[in-house]
Amino acid sequence: MDDINYRGADCIRRYKEPVLTCDDIPYASNLTFNGGVIRVGDEYIMLFRNDWGCSEQDMAEGCNFKGTNIGLARSKDGVKWDVEPEPVFDLKALHIGEYGRAYDPRITYIDGTYYVCFAVDTRHGIHGGIFRTDDFHHFEMISVSTPDNRNMVIFPEKINGNYVRLERPMQMYSSGGKCHFDIWLSESPDMVYWGKSRLVLGHEKVLFCNDKIGPGAPPIKTEKGWLTLFHSVDVDPERGKNGWEKHWRKRYCIGIMLLDLNDPSIVIGRSETPLMVPEAPYEIDGGFRNNTLFPCAMIRDAKDPGLIRIYYGAADAFMCLAEAREEELIALCTKTEQ
Ligand code: BMA
Numbered sequence: 001m002d003d004i005n006y007r008g009a010d011c012i013r014r015y016k017e018p019v020l021t022c023d024d025i026p027y028a029s030n031l032t033f034n035g036g037v038i039r040v041g042d043e044y045i046m047l048f049r050n051d052w053g054c055s056e057q058d059m060a061e062g063c064n065f066k067g068t069n070i071g072l073a074r075s076k077d078g079v080k081w082d083v084e085p086e087p088v089f090d091l092k093a094l095h096i097g098e099y100g101r102a103y104d105p106r107i108t109y110i111d112g113t114y115y116v117c118f119a120v121d122t123r124h125g126i127h128g129g130i131f132r133t134d135d136f137h138h139f140e141m142i143s144v145s146t147p148d149n150r151n152m153v154i155f156p157e158k159i160n161g162n163y164v165r166l167e168r169p170m171q172m173y174s175s176g177g178k179c180h181f182d183i184w185l186s187e188s189p190d191m192v193y194w195g196k197s198r199l200v201l202g203h204e205k206v207l208f209c210n211d212k213i214g215p216g217a218p219p220i221k222t223e224k225g226w227l228t229l230f231h232s233v234d235v236d237p238e239r240g241k242n243g244w245e246k247h248w249r250k251r252y253c254i255g256i257m258l259l260d261l262n263d264p265s266i267v268i269g270r271s272e273t274p275l276m277v278p279e280a281p282y283e284i285d286g287g288f289r290n291n292t293l294f295p296c297a298m299i300r301d302a303k304d305p306g307l308i309r310i311y312y313g314a315a316d317a318f319m320c321l322a323e324a325r326e327e328e329l330i331a332l333c334t335k336t337e338q
Pocket residue numbers: 034104289292294313316
């Protein structure tokens with residue numbers, strides 16, 4: 001990776017402040033981030049990750065982390081959110097086998113059903129879990145991958161008869177102990193059995209990555225291809241303390257690419273430079289892990305479908321929103337030949 005202080009794309013317009021923080025949460029909460037968002041009729045629905053028992057003071061005293069649950073927020077405009085009085089999901093509390101917490105939700109609607117992908121922890125590794133819900137209060141587990149895999153996002157329609165997902169296996173052993181992880185794709189006839197797995201994008205192709213990449217948000221269909229976000233990590237050993245944590249040496253940027261409509265394992269366009277780099281005050285300062293942008297949703301605006309909203313966790317502490325026009329995002333991806 002070149003030693004460059006990358007800038008984000010000019011077409012991105014951020015909201016001034018995070019759209020949801022722990023101050024908005026009516027139950028125990030310290031970190032409110034990595035939320036999936038979808039439109040249901042005229043309403044926007046957000047499932048967000050809520051970590052508690054991990055305030056800055058808790059961290060200073062040696063971490064008192066109590067748990068992760070999932071909260072639900074609703075909004076008329078996608079900017080101001082009303083949070084339900086209780087968390088809606090806590091996988092660990094259900095005591096199903098050895099399943100621990102579920103986190104980082106990504107929501108897709110297909111043929112009358114909402115599917116939510118979570119990362120799921122167990123004593124034997126990290127898994128990608130797919131859950132079905134009709135009401136965002138009850139979640140039925142329908143598929144859990146083998147470890148280690150996560151960051152799954154499901155395409156909003158079947159392609160050539162199969163459901164399709166992007167995913168991020170974590171092959172630590174065969175990458176020599178390094179986190180050199182890539183984006184993969186798998187297909188399924190029924191959302192339960194997944195196969196035909198193939199590589200979509202290797203981390204080494206991303207100029208602003210020296211560590212790992214992973215899928216970000218369920219893709220949006222456009223005339224030019226499937227538009228999708230990914231996160232990309234670079235590590236700098238000089239970074240040291242960089243948030244509440246003792247050491248945080250990573251930076252998470254957001255990349256964007258366009259996948260073939262008929263075979264989305266083929267990248268047909270990709271921005272060589274990051275779409276977003278941590279630069280707003282709430283992204284680079286005052287959080288748990290500063291300089292972390294983690295997108296979980298990219299959706300069309302209800303009134304202006306050409307306007308794309310990007311919801312992302314910042315500093316592993318806040319839910320944030322940025323916007324850009326569809327044609328501007330596509331132009332970024334089609335500048336360079338693949
Ligand atoms: C990833 C996931 C995310 C988190 C990010 C930065 O590996 O655990 O939930 O936001 O790291 O800490």
